[in-house]
Amino acid sequence: MSYVHHIAYWESGAEVTEGAELPAAAPGDFPEVHYDLETLKHDLNRFAISQGPASIWRYAPLLPVDDPDNAVTLGEGWTPMLPTPRLAAALGMSDLLAKDEGRNPSGTFKDRGASVAVTRYRELGTGTIVHNSSGNAGGSWGMYAARAGIRCVNLLPDDVLPGSLQQSVLSGAPTFVLDGAWKESGAMVAEAVAAHGWTSICTLKEPYRLEGKKTMGYEIAEQLGWSLPDAVVYPCGGGLGAIAIYKAFKELQALGWIEPGPLPKLIITQYEGCAPIVRAFEAGAGAAELWEDLDVPPGGLKSTRPPGDKAVLNLIAETGGWAVAIGTDEAIAATEEMTRLEGIFPCPESATTLAGLRRAVAAGRVEKDDRTVLVVTGNGLKSIPVLADPAVRRVRPNDDMDLE
Numbered sequence: 001m002s003y004v005h006h007i008a009y010w011e012s013g014a015e016v017t018e019g020a021e022l023p024a025a026a027p028g029d030f031p032e033v034h035y036d037l038e039t040l041k042h043d044l045n046r047f048a049i050s051q052g053p054a055s056i057w058r059y060a061p062l063l064p065v066d067d068p069d070n071a072v073t074l075g076e077g078w079t080p081m082l083p084t085p086r087l088a089a090a091l092g093m094s095d096l097l098a099k100d101e102g103r104n105p106s107g108t109f110k111d112r113g114a115s116v117a118v119t120r121y122r123e124l125g126t127g128t129i130v131h132n133s134s135g136n137a138g139g140s141w142g143m144y145a146a147r148a149g150i151r152c153v154n155l156l157p158d159d160v161l162p163g164s165l166q167q168s169v170l171s172g173a174p175t176f177v178l179d180g181a182w183k184e185s186g187a188m189v190a191e192a193v194a195a196h197g198w199t200s201i202c203t204l205k206e207p208y209r210l211e212g213k214k215t216m217g218y219e220i221a222e223q224l225g226w227s228l229p230d231a232v233v234y235p236c237g238g239g240l241g242a243i244a245i246y247k248a249f250k251e252l253q254a255l256g257w258i259e260p261g262p263l264p265k266l267i268i269t270q271y272e273g274c275a276p277i278v279r280a281f282e283a284g285a286g287a288a289e290l291w292e293d294l295d296v297p298p299g300g301l302k303s304t305r306p307p308g309d310k311a312v313l314n315l316i317a318e319t320g321g322w323a324v325a326i327g328t329d330e331a332i333a334a335t336e337e338m339t340r341l342e343g344i345f346p347c348p349e350s351a352t353t354l355a356g357l358r359r360a361v362a363a364g365r366v367e368k369d370d371r372t373v374l375v376v377t378g379n380g381l382k383s384i385p386v387l388a389d390p391a392v393r394r395v396r397p398n399d400d401m402d403l404e
């Protein structure tokens with residue numbers, strides 16, 4: 001049974017009928033699922049949730065599916081929340097944690113959204129889904145669509161990382177690589193939807209992906225003993241993940257499963273070569289403008305026109321948060337630092353959170369004793385082509401492996 005009450009646009013409030021064609025939305029607006037939380041609160045408590053499976057599906061009553069027994073799952077979610085004392089010491093902090101999303105089946109947090117949305121689309125009888133993806137979502141959705149037996153058309157950039165490309169192609173997803181500017185990719189998907197009647201699963205164009213990703217927020221709270229941290233640092237592309245985490249926090253407060261009170265400061269990081277939300281934040285604007293000159297390493301954080309810009313800027317304002325842009329070299333250095341000090345091997349996109357937190361602490365935006373969570377959205381194994389050649393000592397048989 002589903003506790004879904006209705007689906008409505010975040011800003012306009014316009015209601016949506018499930019399965020029907022979605023009305024055109026104003027820029028920055030997106031459909032959100034609302035639940036009958038009063039009934040849910042009556043039927044269920046957080047102890048029952050904590051007895052559930054070690055995956056996102058422990059939160060099934062808070063997800064928009066009719067029958068969780070038919071979930072399209074590869075074991076996504078319930079990723080570890082790792083204390084990082086050596087990183088904390090390097091930043092002069094006392095309580096720093098990393099939510100390690102690199103443990104997900106395809107190597108990134110994208111699997112949460114794919115699992116829930118593909119499950120729902122199969123329930124609705126959807127045949128073909130389509131999106132533009134910088135790579136991680138393409139690989140992930142390809143895998144979940146394969147498992148579900150539905151078709152996922154992936155439009156990927158020409159610098160897509162080989163791991164994501166292989167996941168997409170090997171899973172049988174029809175895969176297009178765009179020879180041209182990435183900022184054109186959204187319009188191409190819209191045209192394909194109009195021409196072929198496919199369903200767009202692009203970031204925030206539909207409601208279910210957000211629901212899957214919000215499980216990150218539930219897990220952060222549950223793994224902290226049903227409490228919230230003081231700050232969350234998130235690598236922001238289209239904005240979906242940050243919006244989703246805070247939707248979860250708000251739902252948990254509405255359920256009475258965590259204390260009411262201020263939400264954690266939202267600190268978002270972007271690459272200097274694609275920082276439309278940081279630029280808008282610094283200008284005090286309520287919305288981001290198109291970022292013309294995309295210049296980021298292969299991988300995620302390529303959203304030149306982030307569809308969640310307004311909601312993310314709202315959350316930053318609401319929580320007293322911050323937005324900061326990180327250079328590519330700084331992100332790669334942070335990748336190395338996180339791996340060396342804690343043994344957590346992040347993709348550089350997610351290592352921007354460490355570089356951003358260092359700046360936020362220096363700027364007094366995060367206190368040294370704030371309990372802070374870095375959201376490590378993906379595994380560095382996908383990013384090998386982006387990382388520097390490792391420095392090694394070469395030896396021959398019988399050589400002494402002398403460390404001096």
Ligand SMILES: Cc1ncc(COP(=O)(O)O)c(C=O)c1O
Pocket residue numbers: 108134136137203235236237238239240241242299300301302303347349350377378
């Ligand atoms: C590894 C990684 N982290 C973070 C993001 C940001 O995604 P979003 O802001 O849509 O949650 C992306 C996608 O661009 C990504 O691939």
